[in-house]
Amino acid sequence: MTEVVLPRSLAALFPGMPHRLTLDGGPATVGEVIAVLDARWPGVRDRLCEAGPTLRPFINVYVDGEPARFATAVPGGSTVHVLPAVAGG
Amino acid sequence: MAQRLLVLVGTRKGAFVLEPSADRSSFAVKGPYCSGWPVQHLTLDPRDGALLAAAGSPWYGQAVWRSEDLGATWTHSSEGLTYGEDGPAMRAVWHVTPANGALYAGVEPAGLFRSDDGGRTWQHVKGLTDHPSRPTWAPGNGGLILHTILPHPEDPQRMWIAISAVGCFATEDGGATWEARNKGVRTDFLPGPAPETGQCVHKMALATGDPERLYQQNHCGTYRSDDAGRTWICLDEGLPSTFGFPLVTSPVDGDTFFTVPLNGDDRGRFMPDGRMAVWRTTDRGATWHDLRNGLPQRDAYLGVLRDAMARDTLDPFGLYVGTSAGQLFASADEGGSWRLAVDFLPPISSVEAVLVDA
Numbered sequence: 361m362t363e364v365v366l367p368r369s370l371a372a373l374f375p376g377m378p379h380r381l382t383l384d385g386g387p388a389t390v391g392e393v394i395a396v397l398d399a400r401w402p403g404v405r406d407r408l409c410e411a412g413p414t415l416r417p418f419i420n421v422y423v424d425g426e427p428a429r430f431a432t433a434v435p436g437g438s439t440v441h442v443l444p445a446v447a448g449g
Numbered sequence: 450m451a452q453r454l455l456v457l458v459g460t461r462k463g464a465f466v467l468e469p470s471a472d473r474s475s476f477a478v479k480g481p482y483c484s485g486w487p488v489q490h491l492t493l494d495p496r497d498g499a500l501l502a503a504a505g506s507p508w509y510g511q512a513v514w515r516s517e518d519l520g521a522t523w524t525h526s527s528e529g530l531t532y533g534e535d536g537p538a539m540r541a542v543w544h545v546t547p548a549n550g551a552l553y554a555g556v557e558p559a560g561l562f563r564s565d566d567g568g569r570t571w572q573h574v575k576g577l578t579d580h581p582s583r584p585t586w587a588p589g590n591g592g593l594i595l596h597t598i599l600p601h602p603e604d605p606q607r608m609w610i611a612i613s614a615v616g617c618f619a620t621e622d623g624g625a626t627w628e629a630r631n632k633g634v635r636t637d638f639l640p641g642p643a644p645e646t647g648q649c650v651h652k653m654a655l656a657t658g659d660p661e662r663l664y665q666q667n668h669c670g671t672y673r674s675d676d677a678g679r680t681w682i683c684l685d686e687g688l689p690s691t692f693g694f695p696l697v698t699s700p701v702d703g704d705t706f707f708t709v710p711l712n713g714d715d716r717g718r719f720m721p722d723g724r725m726a727v728w729r730t731t732d733r734g735a736t737w738h739d740l741r742n743g744l745p746q747r748d749a750y751l752g753v754l755r756d757a758m759a760r761d762t763l764d765p766f767g768l769y770v771g772t773s774a775g776q777l778f779a780s781a782d783e784g785g786s787w788r789l790a791v792d793f794l795p796p797i798s799s800v801e802a803v804l805v806d807a
Contacts, residue, residue: 367508369484369508370509372484373484373509390598403525403526403527404527406510406512406527406528406530407509407510407527408509408759409537410510410531410538411531411532411534411535411536411537411538411539412534413534414540416508416509416510418507418508419508419509444508446506447507447508
């Protein structure tokens, strides 16, 4: 199982998306976590990723507290935090 | 069927829908919509009454937002708004224009996209990106943005677009191929004679009733073209500066249009002498008259962005000017007198006035 914590501002864009959820099946990478979310709420991938694919510049992901990228491994039982970076004005 | 007027406002912190009173003297404000995303342009698709917001979030990227109930609920989509896995990352959608039974979107970095399903999915109009000048396109201060889309009112094969720091382009084959049309437009920020492209067009509009005549507000002057953009004539004489952003045409008279000159590109970009004015010509730019009645005439160091002026189609027609400090000024008599309609909005990016069924 993988625990995923999402920005409230992202959850607000997709009806029914919770701020915190548990994914079964153990997605193996950050990219796979996003793919699972996108299958459940189509369009999530476009909000978090850009061409490459790579994470958008102001989207930060942490796996068990460590900075992660799109291809970073997600071991079973991990907690994945998706956080908006300091940006905007 | 009776119709009611709405003023659509895009801001740096979301979209707003304003409903004027019958005499256009007071405005009810609804919003902010689109989760507070920067909205560069808010418009309405006259085919189905849907609101469409061209937006780009610093975190969540580019999207066109859509509301089928005048703002009560929204969806958003980026599907197809991409240059592909190997292309440049897209940052924002800057403009949406309904035309020819479809929607067209201008984006940053500059490109044109088309949707045939109301904005749910998009296809790249590759002919523009394939223009031979594309490798030379470079962003100005505002970014490399396609901000103006002008469909020909009768011929679906013809369209003009404008890109900041690149210029005007036209297609006459439905978007398959494009021609740069910037002859006569200065590039004061470059040495030597003006190149074929690289002109910093800020806004373009078609003259009402004459689809061969275009008006343009540029970084370096105000212009008219009488030959569909192939050549341009400078109209600066009589204006207080050569610099401004928006340009709006009269809905009834092809010789009349409006601009908002600012004090200069390198001098702060605010109202000359801190006195706000909209400037009007009624003779295609030969002479100019300043419209100030009701606009602040002291300490008004305001800017007005490229899409932040609009007119309605009532008789007499109304004019609306949104400032980068969040005020909306409105005139119900074609610019003769003005009043502060709404204060304290976020910085205003766009204004449109539309009629919807009551």
